[in-house]
Amino acid sequence: MTQRILAGRKGWPRVVLARAGAYDPDAGLAAAENAGAWSAWRKAVADLAPETVIRFVGEAGLRGRGGAGYPAADKWRTCRAQPAARRHVVANGYGADPGAATDRTLLEQDPHGVLEGLALAAFAVGATRAYVAVRADATVVVRRLAAAIREAEEAGLIGSDALGAGFDLHVELRELQGAFVLGEETVLLRALEGKRGMPDQRPPYPAVKGLWGEPTVVNNVQTLAAVPWILANGPAAHRAIGAADSPGTALVQVSGAVKMPGVLEVPMGTPLKQIVAAAGGATGELKAVLVGGPSGGFLPAERLDLPYSHAALAGAGAIVGSGTVLVVDGSACIVELATLLERFMSDESCGKCIPCRIGTRRLTEIGERFIGGRPRPNDVQLLGDLAADVRDGSLCGHGITAPNPLVSGMRYFAAEFEDHILRSTCPAGVCTPLRVAGGTA
Ligand SMILES: Cc1cc2nc3c(=O)[nH]c(=O)nc-3n(C[C@H](O)[C@H](O)[C@H](O)COP(=O)(O)O)c2cc1C
Ligand code: SF4
Known part of the structure; x- marks a missing residue:
């Protein structure tokens, strides 16, 4: 389903979507270039040292948009500093959350912008191979990206001896299909190696030991799409936003x-x-x-x-x-919603570590007792203790964040939880085994 891009408030600048709508992504490279695509890339290859690109991205204060917000330049610097025969860059366009079409919308609307950012990252860290990982079922994304890569190669923007500057950059599009956790960077890297994966203990981070054990930058597609804008407008202009x-x-x-x-x-x-x-x-x-x-x-x-x-x-x-x-x-019940989300997190746990595998299951069961009118006397205490154990003992971000819906729900909607637990009442009238507030059983 194609998403509507909303106009936003007057005065909100466009960085990531700066070129979305400025060219028809099906109209070929010339249309994209007329809208400004690849101009930052040409300038960087002609005029800038890789270290200068990293410095600009650092001065711009760009942080990863894949969730954790890690500074992009720090990751790139670490990767570049590794003594290695080969380095790699991966654009993470997997879009694990089925409720978020942000990355897919960007890839559909400005495939050249993501590729240009990917090329700049590769140039900056000294990578000769780059990958764009997307969902196989995002058919418009796959079609447009495949065409954009082919066009950029045919025009000599990327490929062997890109822009005649003695720099090789081979970009591969990879279509993946899997669970929520496939978007996690270490799982994504195993998938790109053709293996089944579970999240790895870090450190070492992928920037040190990534694809095939070689230094690899993994960045979200939004992070990469901001880079051409930063080079075109200057780091100070980026720092002035947000x-x-x-x-x-x-x-x-x-x-x-x-x-x-x-x-x-x-x-x-x-x-x-x-x-x-x-x-x-x-x-x-x-x-x-x-x-x-x-x-x-x-x-x-x-x-x-x-x-x-x-x-x-x-x-x-x-x-x-x-x-x-x-x-x-007001028609929704926070206790029920939080329990549904906890069940999703439990179902999507890869099972590698016990706090996440077992803990999210037990958290879900507690929520289900609340919405089913079967709370146990120590459930509230148990939920708090378990949530802390899952958060502190999990290996990857999936488990670390999994208790959030229930914990935040209890923090801000304590009265609604108390109604369920102490009074067998669901104020929103959603949890059918319970009474609606003021109603009968
Ligand atoms: C369960 C899980 C799913 C994730 N899914 C995605 C995803 O779909 N896309 C993404 O860019 N990052 C995802 N991440 C974050 C990546 O592991 C990684 O931090 C990110 O791609 C790095 O890019 P950034 O530094 O540009 O943010 C996920 C993390 C976890 C724990
Ligand atoms: S936290 Fe969950 S998803 Fe992450 S490795 Fe452990 S079991 Fe797998």
Whole structure:
């Protein structure tokens, strides 16, 4: 399903989607170049040293858009510093969260922008091979990217002796299909090697030991798409946008009970309530937003002044995660929603480590007892203890963030949880074994 790109507020700059809509992605390379594609690449290869590209990206303050927000330049510097015969760069366009079409929308609308960013990353770290990993079922993305790679190669922009500058860059498109955890970088790398994978212990990070044991940068496609803009406009222009601790913009999928669901490009640090307003506002009374995807956190309407940034969201119990803002209205039950999300996280656990494999299952069971009218006396205490164990003992981000929906739900909607646990009542009237508040059993 193609997503609507929302206009956003007046004055919100476009970085990642700067060229979306400026050319027809099916009209060939010339149309893309007329809209500015590959100009930063030509300039970098002609005029800049790889270290200068890394310095610009560092000065721009660009942080990864794949969820964790790691500074892109630090990753690139580490990769470049490794003594190795070969290095690699991977564009992570897998888009693991089924509720987020942000990366897919970018890839559909500006395939050349992602490829140009990938080429710049490869040039910066000294990689001769680069990969774009996407979902096999994203057929428009696959078609447009395949054409864009072919056109760029035929024009000599990439390939052997790219732009006649003595630099080789071979780009491969890889179509993958798998579970949620396939988007995690170490699993993605195993898949690109043709193996089945589970998340690896880190360190060593992929920038040191990645594909086939060789230094590899993995970046989200949005992170890469920001790089041509940074080189074209200068690092200071990027730093001037967004939050001081996370400059630039991010794509946000706004969905749920909003008037205009779609993809928005927002300056980092934008208050959540402006994001919801830019999607037309809630359809009814706004009860909560779930920020960050299936392992994101619920925030109540009173907290919508919170800026959309890694630090602010983490402090409030949510995450940037997959970049979704799901608007929840009064017809939904937070206890039920949190339990459904916990079940998704449990079903999608790869099973490698016990805290995540068993812990998310037990957390789900506690939630199911709450919504089924069968709470046990120590369930609340158990939920808190288990959530801490799962978060602290899990190997990868999947388990570390998995307890978020239940924990944030209990933090901000304690009265709704108490109604379920102590009074066998579901105020929203969703949990059928329970009474509606004020009603009969
Ligand atoms: C369970 C799980 C799923 C993930 N899925 C994705 C994904 O679909 N796309 C993505 O870019 N990053 C995903 N990540 C984050 C990647 O592991 C990695 O941090 C990211 O691709 C690095 O790019 P960045 O530094 O540009 O953010 C996922 C992480 C976890 C734990
Ligand atoms: S935290 Fe979960 S998904 Fe990650 S390695 Fe452990 S079991 Fe697998």
